[in-house]
Every structure is written in C-alpha cells, then in structure tokens.
Amino acid sequence: MPGEKDRRRSIGARRNPATEAAVLAAAREVLAEAGYAGFSVDEVARRAGAGKPTIYRWWPNRADLLAEVYFADRAARIPEPETGRLATDLAALARSYLGAWRGSPAGAALRGLLAEAQANEAALVVLWERFLPRWSEPVRGVLGEAARRGEVEPGDIEMLAELFSGFLWLRLLTGQTDDDRAAIDRVARLLASARGRKV
Amino acid sequence: MPGEKDRRRSIGARRNPATEAAVLAAAREVLAEAGYAGFSVDEVARRAGAGKPTIYRWWPNRADLLAEVYFADRAARIPEPETGRLATDLAALARSYLGAWRGSPAGAALRGLLAEAQANEAALVVLWERFLPRWSEPVRGVLGEAARRGEVEPGDIEMLAELFSGFLWLRLLTGQTDDDRAAIDRVARLLASARGRKV
DNA sequence: CGCTGATCGGAACGCACCGTTTCGATGCTG
DNA sequence: CAGCATCGAAACGGTGCGTTCCGATCAGCG
Numbered sequence A, B: 001m002p003g004e005k006d007r008r009r010s011i012g013a014r015r016n017p018a019t020e021a022a023v024l025a026a027a028r029e030v031l032a033e034a035g036y037a038g039f040s041v042d043e044v045a046r047r048a049g050a051g052k053p054t055i056y057r058w059w060p061n062r063a064d065l066l067a068e069v070y071f072a073d074r075a076a077r078i079p080e081p082e083t084g085r086l087a088t089d090l091a092a093l094a095r096s097y098l099g100a101w102r103g104s105p106a107g108a109a110l111r112g113l114l115a116e117a118q119a120n121e122a123a124l125v126v127l128w129e130r131f132l133p134r135w136s137e138p139v140r141g142v143l144g145e146a147a148r149r150g151e152v153e154p155g156d157i158e159m160l161a162e163l164f165s166g167f168l169w170l171r172l173l174t175g176q177t178d179d180d181r182a183a184i185d186r187v188a189r190l191l192a193s194a195r196g197r198k199v
Numbered sequence C: 001c002g003c004t005g006a007t008c009g010g011a012a013c014g015c016a017c018c019g020t021t022t023c024g025a026t027g028c029t030g
Numbered sequence D: 001c002a003g004c005a006t007c008g009a010a011a012c013g014g015t016g017c018g019t020t021c022c023g024a025t026c027a028g029c030g
Helices: A018-034 A041-048 A052-058 A062-072 A087-101 A104-117 A121-135 A136-150 A154-173 A179-193 B016-035 B041-048 B052-058 B060-073 B086-104 B106-117 B121-135 B138-150 B152-173 B181-193
Strands: none
Touching: A018 A052, A018 A062, A018 A104, A041 A052, A041 A062, A041 A087, A041 B106, A041 B152, A052 B181, A062 A104, A062 A121, A062 B106, A087 A121, A087 A154, A087 B121, A104 A121, A104 A154, A104 A179, A104 B106, A121 A136, A136 A154, A136 B106, A154 A179, A179 B086, A179 B152, A179 B181, B016 B041, B016 B052, B016 B060, B016 B106, B041 B052, B041 B060, B060 B121, B086 B181, B106 B121, B106 B152, B121 B138, B138 B152, B152 B181
C-alpha cells in the first residue's frame, strides 16, 4: 500500500538534507510551543520522525542544536541600523533583538543555550566559539560605525558591547522581552553618552 | 552501642534546625566541589543524611534552595563601598561581586538559579521576588548615594543598575569571573560618565 | 498523663530524559 | 558489484525529579 506516508530513510553514504531540515524544524516547533522547558532530544526526534542517533551524529550537544536553531530563524537575523546617531542606532538594535526573541523561537533557543552552558562544559564552548561572535556582529558593527564617526572612543567599543549585550541578556533571562521603549531609549542614551577614558 | 554516629531525627512537631543547617551545608559543599553540574537534590540529601521529602518540605524548588545557599554564604555579603566617587565605587563593587563568585559556592549557586529560571516558571518567580531585590541592594545603594551627591540623575539609577548587573551576570554566565581590572575600571568609568537625559 | 499531629530518615515509586548500542535496511561511491 | 556511511527503530543502563508510604520521634495541648 504505497499510499502510506513515505518514511525518510538513508539516501546512501551521505547526509540526508531532508532529515537535517526536519530536525531543525521540529526543534523550532518544540521551542515555539513549549519553550526551553519542553525541549528534549527525545521529543525533537519524535516530531521529526528521526532517530536519536541521527541527531546525536550531527549535533553532538544540545547546545549545538540550539545554536543552529537560533541562527536558522529568519527573525534572528538582525538588520544593522544606520541612522548616523549612536543613541538611535542602539535603541533600534535593542528593539530588534527583543522583538525577535519575543516573536520567534530564537528567544527560547538562547535562553536554553545559556542555561545549558551553566551545567555543561561543552555547551559553554559552543556559546563562546559558535554563538557569541556571530551573535554580536550587529552590536560591534554599530559601535564600530560610531567610532568611525568619532562618537565613540575605539577603546570603549569592547566594554560598550558588553554592557549592551549584558542588558539584553538580563532582560531575556528575567523574562522581560516586552517592548519597553522608555527603558530602551534611556539605556541607549546612557551608553551613547558614556566615556571610559581615564581622567 | 551508643558510640555510633547519632542519626538526626524528628524533634517533635517542629522544624529541626540541625537538619536545616546540614542541608544548607551539604548544598554548599556540592556546589563547591562539582558546581551546578553536580548539583542534585538526591546528592544533597545523601550528603546531609537527610530525606528528600524533608528537603522538599522546606524548599519546594531547587531555586529556593539555591537562593538560600547564595545568601547564606558569608562571602556573598557585599560591603557597600563609599569612596565618594561613583566610578571607583562601581569598580570596587564589581570586584567584590566577581571575587565572591570566584571564591565561594555563591557563583555556582547563582549560575544554577539563572539556569533553573529558564526552564522552570517557579524558579523565575523566586529569582524575581526572593533573589533580585536583595541581591541588587548594594548596587542601588551606591547609585543612590551618587545621586544624592549629584553625580547621577535620579532617573538614571534604574537603568544604570540594570546595565551594571547585566555586565556582571554576563561575565558570570560566560565563565569570566577572573579579576580583569582593566575591563572593570573601564566599565565603571563608562557608567559613571553616562547621562540618559533626553537632548 | 496521654493523645494529637507535625516532623524526621529511609525506601521505593513512576516518569522522563540522557547519551549509547545494536539492528536490519538503504543506496551512493569507487 | 561490493564496501560502507547513513537512516529509523528499539532498547539499554544510568540519573534525577518530585511524590508516596512507612515507622519512629516528641513538643504541645487538653
């Protein structure tokens, strides 16, 4: 009876792209419906109609999978604002991040990735090597532009990026991803006016 | 043979303070030796010579236990610096927090508390109601003093506290609790010079 | 004085998940 | 055509969660 739903199987001695897509889609679904609390490899495998060994073959850590889900999400691709003023750029950037976290599984994925990194050494490595550099690109981009305009001391870029990232993460981790424009604008102005040179 | 180690038991219809102390001490030990990765209620119960139901009776969540361990730690009681200059106060405060996290189980406890809050609704409530207000007291104290001296706009206190906390937490969560004086000083000067008033 | 009732440690429960192993079937690749 | 990496399924041992039962303990109350 060939009317039955086709089961995905091996396509030979190479990775099956359909399986890869199904796993990522399933992971995304689980995060969207149940958040990180409902995220488990078993559940993802069930939904994807995939075997657990298949998942572990390609994503050795849960953190690996979470990081890939994060960036696979279109909403998580943050546009780099260019208004010519640091305060407004930072505010727009913050609203983009928080909005993406609110409206897509990316927020749950990052919450999970950070949680994972607190108990799992390998997850911390993923966070450092795979996630952080790519994630913070827009932040460093905006600050770099501001430095070229002279709005920011080049030596301040790194710590400003850390302060900005810390603010966003704190909001995410404490469940405050709402669009709090007053707070965001104030933080953006604070950072744009800050100077770290020794006096 | 009364030479055997006395087993703790019920002392009647009231909480046994010896049990409470033994559980907190055991939790502290586990965190110190194995970090949050090795932290489990079963293990704490084993070490404390206590029953799991006893632990769950008094600490309904793992988060409850972690929060209490955090504050029970002497090292986690951060002195409030008073040098009369915001930048130096913030720097001293940051070094106190990071030093406490580095040298005591408090850091592991907070990492666990934050991780827990990402998957557990009840833990998020503990974080908000039990942990955050008490934890951020020194931060708000230093900023409040600075406001009274006129170094800080009162309307900026809240967001400066969030930026400062976010920075510390980011460092903790990414495993950077080392005493990076250059970075800490620069962050302190950045925050002390920031102004959020609308222009 | 004796009863009530909350507490204690211990043991075991059902459930869920982790990460791994084994299996037979599949179909490129050389 | 034969070798071999891949696939899904099933099951494994181990661990932890949060709960339930048990018998023993003893302060507080009538």
